[in-house]
Amino acid sequence: MKKETQEAPSAKGTWKLSIPGYREDQTTCQIYNFYTNGDVVFIEAGEPEGGRALLRIRMRFPANIANKMYFYGEDGTPAPPLLSVLRGSTSMSYISKSREGHITFEDFNYANGTLRAKANFSFIDHEHPEKKVYQAIMEVDAEGMIEK
Secondary structure, three states: OEEOOOOOOOOEEEEEEEOOOOOOOOEEEEEEEEEEOOOEEEEEEEOOOOOOOEEEEEEEEEOOOOOOEEEOOOOOOOOOOEEEEEEOOEEEEEEEEEEEEEEEEEEEEOOOOEEEEEEEEEEEEOOOOOOEEEEEEEEEEEEOOEEO
16 A cells, blocks of 8 residues: 555546436446545545536445445444535535445455445435435445555
């Protein structure tokens, strides 16, 4: 893993999201932040600019996390990702349900600065008149984590 000395961002990879009923196509976001302070790992991704509302997603988890499955809401489990949509200059964050879904860290390697994980989580669309709940299915493949 590199210290934050390089001028160009080191984070690379994709964060794929499928949200049946919310968006009919799979969305591939590009990782643009992947760093640690030594205790917590932070990762963020977003859709490339393209004319429609842009999805942004971020997550944090303990730097000493073990490679295994975790159910959200259990002791020692990371919180579900936070999803937001950017429309013009307005950002709308969606509330993830804290006790629904799971995440599997298939291969998080702190020393190499890499992450492969799969998960599903539910979030509330508070813009929908009935505050509809959607399930998001995600897959993260990232490299280039730096220490800040």
